Amino acid sequence: MAADNTAIIQMHHVDKHYGELHVLQDINLDVQKGEVVVLIGPSGSGKSTLCRTINRLETIDSGEILFEGKPLPEEGKELAAYRAEIGMVFQSFNLFAHKSILDNVTLGPREVLGTPKAEAEMEAMELLARVGVAEQAHKVPAQLSGGQQQRVAIARSLAMHPKAMLFDEPTSALDPEMINEVLEVMVELAQEGMTMVVVTHEMSFARRVSNRVVFMADGQIMEEGTPDEFFDHPKTERAKDFLDSIRGH
Amino acid sequence: MGVGDVIAEFGGVYVSSLLSTWLMTIICFLGGLALGVLVTVMRVSPIKPLRVVGDFYVQLFRNIPTISLLVIFVYALPYLGLLLDYRTCLIACIILVVSSFASENFMSGINAIGVGQIEAARSVGLSFVQIVRLIVIPQALRTTVLPMTNLLIATLLTTAIGSQVPLTPPELTGMVNYVNSRSVAGISAFVVSAICYAGTALVIGYLGNKLDKRVRIVR
Ligand SMILES: Nc1ncnc2c1ncn2[C@@H]1O[C@H](COP(=O)(O)OP(=O)(O)OP(=O)(O)O)[C@@H](O)[C@H]1O
Numbered sequence: 001m002a003a004d005n006t007a008i009i010q011m012h013h014v015d016k017h018y019g020e021l022h023v024l025q026d027i028n029l030d031v032q033k034g035e036v037v038v039l040i041g042p043s044g045s046g047k048s049t050l051c052r053t054i055n056r057l058e059t060i061d062s063g064e065i066l067f068e069g070k071p072l073p074e075e076g077k078e079l080a081a082y083r084a085e086i087g088m089v090f091q092s093f094n095l096f097a098h099k100s101i102l103d104n105v106t107l108g109p110r111e112v113l114g115t116p117k118a119e120a121e122m123e124a125m126e127l128l129a130r131v132g133v134a135e136q137a138h139k140v141p142a143q144l145s146g147g148q149q150q151r152v153a154i155a156r157s158l159a160m161h162p163k164a165m166l167f168d169e170p171t172s173a174l175d176p177e178m179i180n181e182v183l184e185v186m187v188e189l190a191q192e193g194m195t196m197v198v199v200t201h202e203m204s205f206a207r208r209v210s211n212r213v214v215f216m217a218d219g220q221i222m223e224e225g226t227p228d229e230f231f232d233h234p235k236t237e238r239a240k241d242f243l244d245s246i247r248g249h
Numbered sequence: 250m251g252v253g254d255v256i257a258e259f260g261g262v263y264v265s266s267l268l269s270t271w272l273m274t275i276i277c278f279l280g281g282l283a284l285g286v287l288v289t290v291m292r293v294s295p296i297k298p299l300r301v302v303g304d305f306y307v308q309l310f311r312n313i314p315t316i317s318l319l320v321i322f323v324y325a326l327p328y329l330g331l332l333l334d335y336r337t338c339l340i341a342c343i344i345l346v347v348s349s350f351a352s353e354n355f356m357s358g359i360n361a362i363g364v365g366q367i368e369a370a371r372s373v374g375l376s377f378v379q380i381v382r383l384i385v386i387p388q389a390l391r392t393t394v395l396p397m398t399n400l401l402i403a404t405l406l407t408t409a410i411g412s413q414v415p416l417t418p419p420e421l422t423g424m425v426n427y428v429n430s431r432s433v434a435g436i437s438a439f440v441v442s443a444i445c446y447a448g449t450a451l452v453i454g455y456l457g458n459k460l461d462k463r464v465r466i467v468r
């Protein structure tokens with residue numbers, strides 16, 4: 001049917017409520033393979049919720065979400081296996097507090113993919129080197145700075161060889177001087193062709209690597225466009241007001 | 250009879266009653282921990298009926314005096330055709346109570362983990378059972394060393410209700426009756442038992458603190 005469709009993630013008429021609150025309203029969003037989509041919008045507009053429905057950390061009430069053309073598994077082993085293919089990076093890093101940095105990265109490959117220990121550790125060390133925290137491999141998360149922890153979280157996701165990655169405000173909990181070290185890693189990923197959905201207000205990141213900016217407000221996608229279109233010529237009043245507010249006017 | 254005389258005359262039996270108390274404490278504590286883990290897994294499982302049963306279990310056994318439970322076991326169970334010896338009844342009762350407290354400790358340990366790590370684990374593709382085994386239990390165990398140390402001491406002291414049923418050898422409190430029915434030691438027999446309890450509790454407390462410092466999770 002839709003054989004010519006190369007979208008890796010497809011959301012069709014997705015609705016979700018939290019009790020009375022209609023948090024996602026008729027969301028339609030396709031993400032192509034290798035595309036970097038930035039989700040932006042005021043607090044409470046539903047960005048996190050949208051992001052989290054893609055790996056089914058949140059369920060939806062109606063509509064459908066397809067990954068590589070197939071509906072997301074609902075539960076059980078299939079869902080776990082699907083989640084293993086989607087990386088997720090959280091605002092609060094969420095490293096496993098009782099495990100070393102190295103073990104944080106090898107846990108998924110060893111337990112989910114069945115990678116032998118030595119091989120998993122070798123690859124983890126390569127990933128940690130790539131994100132610049134190899135010297136910290138034997139420390140525990142609490143001994144690292146926020147920026148370092150977030151880079152480890154990215155390495156942990158990458159260790160699963162994900163087909164797409166979700167980022168929910170990955171730099172919002174960081175001190176300003178640490179934001180760039182995390183964004184640099186994300187820029188590299190984007191340039192290597194990783195499919196990414198990124199909730200962020202970092203305009204520099206959006207302009208540098210995103211293909212599309214999607215603006216949300218009140219649970220709806222209000223407008224979308226290339227970063228230059230959106231940031232320089234927003235179409236809706238909501239977007240103009242929002243951009244003014246984050247630029248500090 | 251002074252404390253010295255009590256020790257001189259009953260020292261050997263005291264040692265065996267001390268060992269009896271220790272053994273019961275260890276069995277009840279380990280049994281309580283194991284059952285406590287099981288109940289806790291039920292209480293955090295995605296299956297609602299399991300959660301309800303787990304919560305009910307904890308409310309039930311946390312809120313009944315162990316001694317009442319023991320009376321029920323000793324007098325009521327035979328009517329149901331279940332004949333257990335006194336020691337088994339005693340151990341079973343204490344395990345039920347200890348497991349409900351252990352589960353409460355685990356629950357607070359689990360609540361300290363934070364939903365973020367669990368979501369990260371799910372995102373990596375770990376199953377519910379893997380998350381429980383690899384993330385939840387190891388962290389809950391480490392953060393509950395101190396409360397569990399207290400629970401171990403409470404278990405030790407709770408075994409004193411063993412004095413209400415005939416046991417051979419008696420445990421430390423039953424030993425007081427044993428001594429006083431054979432001589433006129435009076436308060437001295439209590440003092441010797443009390444010293445044994447307090448000494449054991451001090452050692453447990455000390456070791457618990459050391460263990461906590463070693464395994465505590467830096468946050
Ligand atoms: N589990 C929940 N139960 C009830 N309401 C929720 C829940 N999670 C989020 N909400 C509500 O849904 C709305 C959208 O939340 P969401 O976290 O998706 O917004 P967001 O755009 O990511 O905001 P922010 O920029 O503050 O992170 C908010 O009003 C929020 O209070």
Ligand SMILES: [Mg+2]
Nearest residue numbers: 047048049169
């Ligand atoms: Mg959010």
